[in-house]
Amino acid sequence: MRTNLLMGKDEPLVVDKRSPMPMYYQIEEDLKQRMDTGEFRAGEMIPSERELSEHYDVSRMTVRQAMTNMVNDGYLYREKGKGTFVAEQKIEQPLQGMTSFTEDMKQRGMEASSRLIAFERQPATKEIAGKLALGEDADVFLVQRIRYADKKPMAVETTYLPASLLPELTEEIVQGSLYEYVENELNRTIEKATQMIEATVADDHQSKLLDVPEHSAVLLIERNSVLTDGTPFEVVKSAYRADRYKFISDIYR
Amino acid sequence: MRTNLLMGKDEPLVVDKRSPMPMYYQIEEDLKQRMDTGEFRAGEMIPSERELSEHYDVSRMTVRQAMTNMVNDGYLYREKGKGTFVAEQKIEQPLQGMTSFTEDMKQRGMEASSRLIAFERQPATKEIAGKLALGEDADVFLVQRIRYADKKPMAVETTYLPASLLPELTEEIVQGSLYEYVENELNRTIEKATQMIEATVADDHQSKLLDVPEHSAVLLIERNSVLTDGTPFEVVKSAYRADRYKFISDIYR
Numbered sequence A, B: 001m002r003t004n005l006l007m008g009k010d011e012p013l014v015v016d017k018r019s020p021m022p023m024y025y026q027i028e029e030d031l032k033q034r035m036d037t038g039e040f041r042a043g044e045m046i047p048s049e050r051e052l053s054e055h056y057d058v059s060r061m062t063v064r065q066a067m068t069n070m071v072n073d074g075y076l077y078r079e080k081g082k083g084t085f086v087a088e089q090k091i092e093q094p095l096q097g098m099t100s101f102t103e104d105m106k107q108r109g110m111e112a113s114s115r116l117i118a119f120e121r122q123p124a125t126k127e128i129a130g131k132l133a134l135g136e137d138a139d140v141f142l143v144q145r146i147r148y149a150d151k152k153p154m155a156v157e158t159t160y161l162p163a164s165l166l167p168e169l170t171e172e173i174v175q176g177s178l179y180e181y182v183e184n185e186l187n188r189t190i191e192k193a194t195q196m197i198e199a200t201v202a203d204d205h206q207s208k209l210l211d212v213p214e215h216s217a218v219l220l221i222e223r224n225s226v227l228t229d230g231t232p233f234e235v236v237k238s239a240y241r242a243d244r245y246k247f248i249s250d251i252y253r
Helices: A021-035 A049-056 A060-072 A101-107 A126-131 A171-175 A178-185 A204-210 B023-036 B050-058 B061-070 B101-107 B126-131 B171-174 B177-185 B204-210
Strands: A076-078 A084-085 A093-094 A112-125 A139-149 A152-164 A190-201 A217-227 A232-241 A245-252 B074-080 B084-086 B090-096 B112-121 B138-148 B152-162 B190-201 B216-225 B232-241 B245-253
Touching: A021 A049, A021 B126, A049 A060, A049 B101, A049 B177, A060 B190, A084 B050, A093 B204, A112 A171, A126 B023, A139 A171, A152 A204, A171 A178, A178 A190, A190 B190, A190 B216, A204 A232, A204 B112, A217 B216, A217 B232, B023 B050, B023 B061, B023 B084, B023 B101, B061 B074, B101 B112, B112 B171, B126 B232, B138 B171, B152 B204, B171 B177, B177 B190, B204 B232, B204 B245
Parallel strands: A093 A245, B090 B245
Antiparallel strands: A076 A084, A112 A139, A139 A152, A152 A232, A190 A217, A190 B245, A217 A232, A245 B190, B074 B084, B112 B138, B138 B152, B152 B232, B190 B216, B216 B232
16 A cells, blocks of 8 residues: 555645754654654555655655664665555553563563574573672573564563572473463562663674664663562563664653 | 783683574673673773684684674774774663753763753644644744763753743753753642653764764653643653663562
8 A cells, every 4th residue: 555645735844944953854753743643554655755855845865864764763664676664653661560571462462472592501601690699600591582573573582590590490481481480380579670771783693583674773671680589580681673662661750 | 002811821712602692692791791890991902803713713704793793782992993992881871760961970970061952942843742732833942952971972862842831941041950940940840751762773963963873773762751730841852872871770570
């Protein structure tokens, strides 16, 4: 389907050339607004660079800059030889509350699945031993999974767990709910976590696993969780597709 | 200064070629650990690709991948014609609490400054009018600043404020503390905000303002603040350098 709503002749010009905001930025804002109001729908093809440059009365370079930014920000996506399309809205992930990926997806009516790509027992690196308060030769389980929402890859998640705390851990257990296992089978209580959010660009490995172009923006979340008695319980390093995810929190003055 | 600590002949090999973790990832982890322990200090030059590939017994391609990732992640930086250096640690910004940039920097003993690049009164776009609950023709103040820590650019911050709420706003006021002005001069109380965190790659404009290479990762923070009576008070859109910033929060199960 092709959207041509932009091309109405009686629409006022939206780009103010005297504004301190760059023209491509004003175009981005206008297009985003049209997505918000539902005028542009997910999956629709947007008009060509030529059509947009005529509509906004700006150069094709300016239109191209706006389009590239919107692709990088996850509002649009390109299909080779076809055109540029309106992307689905990003998933809004609350930062409060320690829920699992499966719980989160269920809440928003999406189907969660994952693929285990590594499950190993190995000696902890110094960094992980430090974060899990383990001795020098202690073993950890390394669990690496790709997380899918509605069958599309969303994140690569790498979890480190102290082998001493979960000696009986198996692939089957990590394929289910790890938090439930800890709470119901081991009778330990997970209390809280410190979460760090960083951004980077996808390297070759991440871009393949996440099915995004190399150098796409990626959100890195590291979660260090502890039990109620203060024992460190896991280090989780996740790389989320920044074109599909945003994180939300409430803050108080 | 050149660090050559890596080259000790009696160090054990750190790259396990049978591990499911890519070799470049293992090298990154090893180098980060050496930074954590203070073995590699900010500003030091790291050994050459050739030296590192000999030390780790891997190809130069693998070393190059690790270096590129660490530059993208903000652990290392390159200086043309000179070499690759250890970057300063990222600034850890708590996500809880509604503090200002100036307050944040003071707390960690850094010198905060900013440069005003736009101050305009203009009609709100539909998006901003919606977020500030304004009527169609309402004016907003647009305030755009570059934020510096110890004289280095950290963020580009664009703030939209309802003109009806702050009719007397001037450049001088926004150069000081806006939150203090609202609370002490207008006698309104700021209560809370919703904060959204996204990631993208720097466009041409952002990369110039932030003094980073184009396509570097950038953290986008949008803050929508309200007063105690529920009146929306500001929309702030900030682009932070992802090589210098990480955001931290505590979460509870």
